Amino acid sequence: NAGVTQTPKFQVLKTGQSMTLQCAQDMNHEYMSWYRQDPGMGLRLIHYSVGAGITDQGEVPNGYNVSRSTTEDFPLRLLSAAPSQTSVYFCASSYRGTTEAFFGQGTRLTVV
């Protein structure tokens, strides 16, 4: 099993550009989430999903969109990148809410 796979690992964007961060898991987990990690802020929840076709907002959803068309994939879209979105992004999945989450290796995004 590959676990949780995030691509790309690094990305530099210009302000106003769009891109999609990919996340895939092969563990048949129902729950998937996106977090951003900023120094001194811990991990903040952007969006989450409790199953295919179901998504909801987290703490900091503005500027980000998600969809969950399959159990395996949970892409995060930045429609118009801003410097404030410079961060490290982590995708996580879990079987259900009472089980531990598995994290990807992260995507380091810089918006200039």
Add this chain to the structure above:
Amino acid sequence: AQSVAQPEDQVNVAEGNPLTVKCTYSVSGNPYLFWYVQYPNRGLQFLLKYITGDNLVKGSYGFEAEFNKSQTSFHLKKPSALVSDSALYFCAVRDSSARRLYFGRGTQLTVWP
């Protein structure tokens, strides 16, 4: 509102000494509590969890945590620290719906030889 507090940004301890990383939480209903560790340039790794049952939970790498409902705390402990334990530690809690996972700001643990 659900929240997690890790009151110490940094904890420094000598190798061989016991260590404690503190965590308090606020959540509606019964809490589901987790500890994760992050090594530099890596994702988070699961250490242990409390869902129900015994208040003392044992996890990976010799770590344990004690759930205290009256103090709403879930402190991470280890009897004898290793230099290799040096990392960033996160406490996390799920709300009563078990849908959202909230993280604390993290505590940088440094174990010196």
